[in-house]
Amino acid sequence: MDTTAPEDSEKAPPMAPLSSLREPPTTKRGARTRAALVQAARTVFERDGYLDTRLVDIAKEARCATGSFYTYFTNKEEVLAAVLLEAQEDMLHPGVGRVQGTDDPYAVLEASNRAYLEAYKRNAKLMRLLEQVAQVEPVFREFRSRRADAFIRRNARGIADLQARGVADRELDPMMASRALSGMVSVMAYNAFALGERQEEGTPVDFEELVSTVTRLWANALRFPGHR
Numbered sequence: 730m731d732t733t734a735p736e737d738s739e740k741a742p743p744m745a746p747l748s749s750l751r752e753p754p755t756t757k758r759g760a761r762t763r764a765a766l767v768q769a770a771r772t773v774f775e776r777d778g779y780l781d782t783r784l785v786d787i788a789k790e791a792r793c794a795t796g797s798f799y800t801y802f803t804n805k806e807e808v809l810a811a812v813l814l815e816a817q818e819d820m821l822h823p824g825v826g827r828v829q830g831t832d833d834p835y836a837v838l839e840a841s842n843r844a845y846l847e848a849y850k851r852n853a854k855l856m857r858l859l860e861q862v863a864q865v866e867p868v869f870r871e872f873r874s875r876r877a878d879a880f881i882r883r884n885a886r887g888i889a890d891l892q893a894r895g896v897a898d899r900e901l902d903p904m905m906a907s908r909a910l911s912g913m914v915s916v917m918a919y920n921a922f923a924l925g926e927r928q929e930e931g932t933p934v935d936f937e938e939l940v941s942t943v944t945r946l947w948a949n950a951l952r953f954p955g956h957r
Contacts, residue, residue: 751801763801765791767815770808775854779809779862806866816855834896835953839944846918846940853922860919877915881907891951898952910950914943 754760769791773782784805788795802808849856863870885907891897920926921934928934 751803751807754801759801762791762793762797763811765793766798766801766808767811771812771816771855774809774812774858779805779858780865784808806868809862809869812855813859816852834891834894835944835948838947839940842914842944842947843940845914846922846936846943849918850922850936856919857923860923877911881911884911888951896951896953901951906950910947913946917943 754763766787770782770787773786773790777786782805784798785795787808788798798808802811859869859873863873881904885903888897888901888903888906892899892901892903917939921939926934
């Protein structure tokens with residue numbers, strides 16, 4: 730969903746501390762065992778939650794001895810970092826893209842929101858886990874905050890670009906608007922997909938309606954032409 734122009738690209742901070750990971754194994758067998766442990770850890774973390782996950786359960790899920798775990802990871806925090814780093818490419822939170830001269834700003838905004846929500850939905854259990862971990866592990870909380878701030882800044886640049894083109898309300902502060910609107914979409918995604926929030930009639934939130942709603946709210950807030 731990253732539609733930013735090359736000159737506006739900004740590499741997102743990693744989702745977890747790289748310094749906590751060991752060097753990857755040099756043998757194919759070691760690489761396979763480590764990959765199995767990372768996949769097993771994701772399964773167990775998503776099933777049991779961070780606080781209730783035990784290393785013995787991860788080893789059992791990976792079908793290897795508990796002792797093998799310590800060949801590749803020191804503790805639960807380290808294997809969680811590996812899980813998050815492996816998943817981060819699919820969990821990237823692209824921002825509002827730069828609008829080219831012939832682009833429809835509303836269509837670009839809708840495509841950005843759609844791709845963000847699709848990625849969030851695919852990784853809903855992991856996103857819920859990350860919120861839980863951020864409450865109890867200061868290191869992960871710091872990385873989560875830095876990552877979120879990077880995308881807020883990118884969205885702010887996108888808003889400023891729209892203002893320069895006369896598409897968005899120039900009286901708005903781009904950073905403040907980005908924090909408000911990005912936070913809205915993030916919370917709605919968390920409620921709909923991580924918490925499984927239901928509508929009044931008890932049915933799941935309709936994905937297309939969610940995309941349409943958050944896009945319209947963005948456009949209305951920025952006072953897009955035809956949305957004022």
